[in-house]
Amino acid sequence: MKKTTPYGARTSSRRGRANRTVIAALLAGTTIVTAPDMTQAQSYRFNSVQVDGNARIETGTVLSYAGIARGEAVSAAQLNDAYQRLVASGLFESVEVTPRGGTLVIAVTEYPTVNRIRFEGNRKLKDEDLAEIIQSKPRLVFSPTRAQSDAEAIAETYSQQGRISARVTPKIIRQSDNRVDLVYEVFEGRNSEVNRIGFVGNTVYSDRRLRRVLGTKQAGLFRQIIGRDTLVEDRLQFDEQLLRDFYLSRGYIDFRTTAVNAELARERDGYFVTFNVQEGQQFRFGAITVVSDYPQADAELYESVIKLRPGVVYSPTLVENAIARMENLAIREGLDFLRVEPRVTRNDRDLTLDVEFVLTRGPRIFVERIDVEGNTTTLDAVIRRQFRTVEGDPFNPRQIREAAERIRALDFFESADVNAREGSTADQVVVDVDVVEKPTGSLAFGGTYSTNSGFGIAVSFAETNFLGRGQRLNLTFSGAEANQTYGIKFTEPAFLGRDVAFDFALGYTETEADNVDYDTEVLAFSTGLTFPLTDRTKLNLNFGYKESEMKASTNATIGSVITGEVAQGKIGAGTIGYNFSYDSRETGLDPNKGVLFEFGQDFAGIGGDVQYVHTKTRAVAQTRILNEEVTLRASVRGGMLNYTKGSSRTMDRLAILSDYVRGFEPDGFGPRQIGTTGGGAAFDNALGGNIYAVASFEAEFPLGLPEEYGVSGGAFYDIANVWDVGASSAGAAGVVGDDSGAFRHVVGxxxxxxxxxxxxxxNFSKALKKESFDREQTFNVSIRSQF
Incomplete structure (x- = not known):
């Protein structure tokens, strides 16, 4: 077995010459080298210089480092200098300079050659990752200094991941022919977690609220899974910027972080991080004016598109949005090189900021070209279409910054740097785009559970940059105890090179009687185009075809209504439709308010067996109060089916999901057919309705538990109803609840x-108003939906 030693631990066999030995400490051991006896001042003259022990290094190279020529008088100091030069060359493991009469003998031991490099003890980082960090390489001369530097670099990499107790020891295993195997023994240690994050100086926003802003998180219950609870110095610096952006966006223009202290626990397994802050006072917009130094620009016209009002809390984002609107107006008006300069006047007396937008003519600079580098998979066109500027257009720095943000928002790249530099002439610039790609595909396997559908499995494949074209492809399969779903969806976000999204979807769903009293099969196809109308509005035009069938289930007893619908067999419906959406939710850092409104209609009758109009709408509003500790949310939604050919079936009618209204089982309220069959079997079949309406009001608030638990509370009040079973089913024996006045009320x-x-x-709920035939559900578990 080869003996492993910390390198530098090798000792010289000439240890007995203590008066001629100089010990140089190298890493974990010592290397013994010998210098001439300097105890007496004397001079030497050598007729010859003899070099022993060199194999790879030429004798002339050794002599050149020594710098001693034959026949010259050499003092003891000069002989010592020669020795020091040989040691400093880094080529030799040991050096001896010995005068022997008229001969100077230089005995050297060369550093061995690195045969191979191994890593031991590493689990969190792979060998190939560590190999990229170090400078030592196989077939190069072994260097103690380089090996120690490599060990420090590896330890620093672990430290950046929060493992500050990591240690790396370089060792060598000597082989034949003056070769060594270089082994880095790694002790990774444990993560040094952030046990606590605190703030000093904050009075407006609580520690809990500010912790939600930071990228660094406290160690929580799932510290083995969540990796953001380790201390990384660069992340703390980024957290400082996040805090500043958070306060600036809320009008605290004087906010600053005076210090960030990270105190290591005595056990060295965790940190206590404290941010010392000064909030200052909140400012609001004062007077908003526009003046023009650009002869063709009408100040009143540009002021009309600002959409800023006095009294609104000041935010740099609102100012940037106003500048963008004015510059876009200038482009539509054909005014090149118009620039908008905001001039802010501070009024400490009433805590307002007057903003004067000055329209000026900027320098006549053009974009010479846009250079894209670093993309190996993503096509240049995908990156270039994020620019609203092309070669030859006037240069606008703000548009270039916005393009950089859009490129980063694609989420195709680890990093994306966009910079402008001077072009071939002084009036031209070149925009350099340097990107580093990252994997964009994912394959997921998982399980699902809900109180309504039971256990299931889910498999999905997603690619957000399909073939490097920026297209999205999703393949999904999910199966629970009562249903299976297969689907494929494809989206082209820039159809024909335009700012228009094209999508295509194909799905197949099969259900068994579990929460309903019949089986179903549905094959659906849809395609459409989505156009942006304004910054906040979109219009989707779509076409689809659906073929569906209801089947009798062996596990359920059904009445005459569903029996008649099952007898209809497969029914096809071709539809065209539209969907309009308005979204005023704020973008940027941690938005806290906004409105989402959607309205759409589908018209069936383009082929198929039925004709109808399906109208649907939804509106949601959210805001935060009490210094953003409490979230208030209100939503209303509704839908209507109006058949002009054929009639609706139970599977086609509208049902209210348990996510919309708590307190009832799926299909637990609304029209039902209740009775017994000719054979005496009882049935209770939910029929759904052609019209439904829902209003929901919610509040979410902290419970006072430690934030790392990730637990908060909420309260809700829901009002809903579904009615109208259609002419073919109305009046059937045993049908109840087919009226428009029985709205249900639920609190929880x-x-x-x-x-x-x-x-x-x-959710823990209680129905305040219900019908005797409704099926109440006082508890359910679901995935939390986001606004």
Whole structure:
């Protein structure tokens, strides 16, 4: 077995010459080298110089480092200098300089050659990752200094991942022919977690609220799974910027972080991080004016598109949005090189900021070209279409910054740097785009559970940059105890090179009687185009075809209504439709308010067996109060089916999901057919309705538990109803609840829990108003939906 030693631990066999030995400490051991006796001042003259022990290094090279020529008088100091030069060359493991009469003998031991490099003890980082960090390589001369530097670099890499106790020891295993195997023994240590994050100086926002802003998180219950609880110095610096952006976006223009202290626990297994802050006071917009130094620009016209009002809390984002609107107006008006300069006047007396937008003519600079580098998979066109500027257009720095943000928002790249430099002439610039790609595909296997559908499995493949074209492809399969779903969806975000999204979807769903009293099969196809109308509005035009069939189930007893619908067999419906959406939710850092409105209609009758109009709408509003500790949310939604040919079936009619209205089982309220069959078997079949309406009001608030638990509370109040079973089913024996006045009212409490498998929601509800035939559900678990 080869003996492994810390390198530098080798000792010289001439240890007995203590008066001629100089010990140089190298890493974990010592290397013994010998210098001439300097105890007496004397001079030497050598007729010859003899070099022993060199194999790879030429004798002339050794002599050149020594710098001693034959026949010259050499003092003891000069002889010592020669020795020091040989040692400093880094070529030799040991050096001896010995005068022997008229001969100077230089005996050297060369550093061995690295045969191979191994890593031991590493689990968190792979060998190939560590190999990229070090400078030592096989077939190169072994260098103690380089090996020690490599060990420090590896330890620093672990430290950046929060393992500050990591240690790396370089060792060598000597082989034949003056070769060594270089082994880096790694002790990774444990993560040094962030046990606590605190703030000093904050009065407006609580520690809990500010912790939600930071990228660094406290160690929580799932510290083995969540990796953001380790201390990384660069992340703390980024956290400082996040805090500043958070306060600036809320009008605190004087905010600053005076210090960030990270105190290591005595056990060296965790940190206590404290941010010392000064919030300052909140400012609002004062007077908003526009003046023009650009002869062709009408100040009043540009002021009309600003959409800023005095009294609104100041935010740099709102100022940037106003500048963008004015510059876009200039492009539509054909005014090149118009620039908008905001001039802010501070009024400390009333805590307002007057903003004067000055329209000026910028320098006549053009974009010479846009150079894209670093993309190996993503096509240049995908990156270039993020620019609203092309070669030859006037140069606008703000548009270039916005393009950089859009490129990063694609989420195709580890990093994306966009910079402008001077072009071939002084009036031209070249825009350099340097990207580093990252994997964009994912394959996921998982399980699902809900109180309504039971256990199931889910398999999905997603590629967000399909073939490097920026297209999205999703393949999904999910199966629970009562249903299976197969689907494929494809999206081209820039159809024909335009700002228009094209999508295509194909799906097949098969259900068994579990929460309903019949089996179904549905094959659906859809395609459409989505156009942006304004910054906040979109219009989707779509076409689809669906073929569906209801089947009798062996596990359920059905009445005459569903029996008649099952007898209809397969029914096809071709549809065209539209969907309009308005989204005023703020973008940027941690938005806290906004409105989402959607309205759409589908018209069936383009082929198929039925004709109808399906109208649907939804509106949601959210805001945060009490210094953003409490979230208030209100939503309304509704839908209507109006058949002009054929009639609706139970599977086609509208049902209210349990996510919309808590307190009832799926299909637990609304029209039903209740009775017994000719054979005396009882049935209770939910029929759904052609019209439904829902209103929901919610509040979410902290419970006072430690934030690392990820638990918060909520309360809700839901109002809903579904009615109208259609002419073919109305009046059937045993049909109840087919009226428009029986709105249900439900109140309840929620428990939100952020877990590694997703945000879970536990609802405890009580129906205040219901019908005798409704099926109440006082508890359910679901995945928390986001606004």
């Amino acid at each position: 409490l929620s428990l939100f829990w952020d877990t590694p498998i997703g945000p879970l929601r536990f």
